[in-house]
Amino acid sequence: MEGLFDYAPAIALFPLAAFVIALAFGPKLPKKGAIPGIVATAGSLALSLAMVAAVVGGEEGYYHTTLFTWAAGDAAGEVGEGIEFTFGILIDPLAALMLVIVSLIAFLVHVFSLEYMNAEGETGLPRYYAGLGLFTFSMLAFVYADNLLMAFMFFELVGLCSFLLIGFWFRTRSAPSAAKKAFLVTRFGDYFFLIGVVAIAATFGTLQFAGDDSFVAAAEAAIDDGGQLFGFDAETWVTITGLLVLGGVIGKSAQFPLHTWLPDAMEGPTTVSALIHAATMVAAGVYLIARMFGYYALSPTALAIIAFVGGFTALFAATMGVVKDDIKQVLAYSTISQYGYMMLGLGVGGYVAGVFHLMNHAFFKALLFLGAGAVIILMHHEQDMWKMGGLKNKAPVTYYTFLAGALALAGIIPFSGFWSKDEILYDALIVGTEEPLIMAAYAMGLLAVFFTGFYTFRMVFLTFHGKPRSDVAEDPHPVGWAVKFPLIALGVLAVIAGVANLAPVAKLTGLEIEFLNEWLSGGAEGANYAAYTDALAAVYDTGFIGTESTTVLIAAGLSLLLAFSGAGLAWKLYNVPEPVAHKERLGSVRETIESNYYQDEYQVWLAEGLTLPLARAADRFDQTVIDGTVNGVSSVSLFGSDRIKRIQTGIVTNYAALIVTGFIALVIVLGVLGGWFL
Amino acid sequence: MMIEALLAVTLVGALVTFVAPNRIAGKLAFGISLIPAALSLWMFTAFDGSGNALLDGELAFESQFEWIQLGDYTISWLVGLDGISLPLVVLTTVLTSLAIMSSWTPIDERESQFYGLVLFIEANLIGVFTALDFFVWFIFWEAVLIPMYLLIGVWGGPRRKYAAIKFFVYTNVASLLMFGAFITLVFGLGDVTSFALPEVATAMLEGGPDGFAGLGGSALASVVFVAMFLGFAVKVPVVPFHTWLPDAHVEAPTPASVLLAGVLLKMGTYALLRFNFTMFPEQVEAYAIPIAAIAVISVIYGAMLALAQTDLKRIVAYSSVSSMGYVILGLVAYTQFGVGGATFQMVSHGLISGLMFMAVGVIYNATHTRMVTDMSGMADRMPVAVGILVAGAFGYMGLPLMSGFFGEFAIFFGAFGSGLLAYSQLFTSLAMFGIVIVAGYLLFALQRTVFGPYHLETDYDVGRAPLHDVAPMFVLLGIIIALGVAPELIFDMITDAVDPILENGGDA
């Protein structure tokens, strides 16, 4: 089986080829580049599944190879010897899992696009498929990058693809603006990420994720040595660099306070939202934490910050999702909120829980976005939920798959989302019993469950239930197999994916059914779940309320209770034939929430109210003071010459007088100096 | 004798073009410029040098003979290439060819003179990067100014005279300062009887000057270091000596901008590396913090200025100030990745800024305006040209897998761990913020000009750009991506030439 690993580069190269084909020959191809894209992502999917098989069947359980050296040289700083920046492939259980997720969703989105984009007569389709191809290439390469620099590079490239695809409808005003904002905000995070990469490289002389010469191992050794790094304790320095890298994560995974770009990114085609802004690219940040989890595990402070940011974002975004009228906006805020959960899970050391939720979320959120895409087709490109209603009977496939996704998102047992979210909250609870900060994060995460249930079902009821509230909702546009097939595939996954890790059941019954846990325990030495549990030590064995079983039941019971009450409230308010908005009941809070807590305002102010005037002031300073000095030098010399030239009167006598005066003056000066008069 | 051949071909080509009829001058000049381009590419493959040209390295294509005897001092013709100068020579020849092709559309008067001057610049630039005797080098250095002055002053925009004179006088005064400083240094070095740079460098590193004109040895070295730094700083340019650049760029015709940003600015950093950072390791250490501060200010302040502009060319011009700040930071880091990355960045920025100016030029050819406020939605009418402009903009922002990223990353990495520069982590982190601002102003400009609904203030019919306008940009883009994917193509030879410099002072 291990021979299969030799084909690993092709996983990313297939979509790259699709990108080149779509860009070069797209306009002449029958489906404008869709076919090469579908073939390439199908190939990537097949190979990714083969990688899973190879990881299972292989002896080492992972694959690590260096493809080529990007640059090499002497390293300065804390390490005296040379450093090599390489491109390499690391396929361990985590990467293999993520490869399957990414290529599967990319494949399904390509298929979905056949109807969503091609059938709608869009122009610029080669550009669209080229963007998707480049994105899939970058994302897959990011997933199996074996070092932090390569990860950073493809992290940036997915940002580029995100920019290009959000701005796909560039002839509007809003899409280019949203694209710019998305790139800029994530770039701001990447600024810290890049400092982190540079700092880690300069500190440890390596950027490898796994193996003996990884920076994780080097950091561990440095902490054990107890030495100083760049004037800090080794552990403090690890925390600092870890938090710098976290900056990129917060940007890409749309965590507070850099979450503002994601709702705007909904300006892109819905397929793009499904692929990039829900299931994969946004996951890149969280995936990166999982990828270098060993590094964060060395720093409890960094982990606690991750957990707190995650918990806060989960609640914060969920409350904003409650008042949105645009179906894609609701999903956007729910995406931010769900990634908050993953951060919370990883931050409390729940590595498996975080990755589990990452996987489940990828499935059900892609499903929901594609479902929303189907709704948008049905509604002739209307996205306002108040104009929908009653679609349940007219589009049963869309309805039932969307409902499956919604149940998973709301965390209703036994759909996939419940299992992973419950595991995250359970982990947070037991860590929280010993750490007040984590307890606060847990409380916020728990509260967010209620809001999640509410906004999810508010969306479902407004869209599908009740009576049609507009003409198009009376007579929706039919959808074809290219829409239904991805929906059904993802719908099935959203229902059953939870089986992968039924942790509560395992804990209560003692059955060995935590498959994902086992899966992630394999793989590269020091870069797997088994190693992390060693590092994180004791808290998981002590932080119970009563016994383990009671803790499990309390955690699950609480979150289920809140999820049901949220859903129930939505049922009561919106599952009526003619629902009305209930926003007045929010009172004074309403405006704050509807304005997204003024997050956009202050960030726009930072860009346009502060930076731009500052730049203009700098420009004025430059034009007047600096260039003024330069021009001043020339003006002064011009002015001076203009005065002095008036000595030249044109009258010969004056010249003669000048000569004589000068001569006499010279003689006198020489005389004085020569001492003639003494 | 390869370098002499290279120079001769270009100079003769310039003369031939000068007297050729206007009708065929463009095509003829392009054809002629392919010869030095091919020659230099051949030299690139046949390069067999090693080490640094000034520090006992093995020079490639070296040739030397005595030229003038002045009292005790000998001036000799000494040319040769090492790993630092060769990439710059190739950059010069390739970029000139592409710039010539890109000027077929915009240049429609006095063509033969225009293309003749462009080839004349090329010859002098090759001379600057190959000459290793100060006297010969200085002749080429100054001779570059004259054709550029004419290109701006004759074919430029409405304020061309102001811009041309400002460019000429400003850089010339700076050159004078540098010239005086260097001559003083040579007189201060007792045993040196020639202006050959290797000899001066050796003497500097083996004891330094004895003193001259009332100054002691180390004081003289410091004065000369500062004076030369200021002289080159104008050429680079760094803040606050940068104000000639935007004026020159805005008024210059597109191909002149391409050469100005692409190669002429690199003369400054190349000279800094060759003179200040090779011959004065002690002074580099002593003045590291002010130089790094200048670099960081150039990066941030230049980027802020670019943010405030509404003229596309001014945006790119100010962003050049910002990018050259990175180069200075890399140099002062004095590590292999820092100095090597700075050299790489010189080449990379030459390619990318050339690409940007060409792309802006293509848009200008069609719209006759460069003001951001005058147009929007250009992507609608010129998809290919705009696609390249967007690609170039992302290259400028340091997108990975394009050459700019490697240059910047190497500089940051080299500077972060620099042992010579105190507070290097702080300086590096501050300078890195430039990557956010650069994204800000370029994306802001793109959003307003090429995206959005199509609208144009000027009264022109905009269609797709002709092939000979976009072909050179495709070539540049190809090189940029190739260097981004495999920077080792030139980084190996650069580090090979940089290492001997660092042995004298840096801690790498």
Next chain:
Amino acid sequence: MNVPIEYFVLLSMALFSIGLFGILTRRNALMFLMSVEIMVNAANINLIAFALYHGNLTGQVFALFVMALAAAEVAIGLGIILVLYRNFRDVDVTVPTTMRW
């Protein structure tokens, strides 16, 4: 009979001062030219006097050169004055000031 060198120098000084006075005060170009000639001859006297004093003929030879030079100068000077008169109907040197600035 030996005339002391001081007398020659005094004579030459006097002549030179007269010539200089003429240049600084006269407005007539002809007077100007004559004043210049007087100054040239003052120099000549010096040359010859010192040649005699040192017993060296170089000075006298030089004086001959200067005389030839003065002749040429007068030729050109008179030419200039003629042109001046033709253009300005006057030989006043303060009138033609077009060459200033």
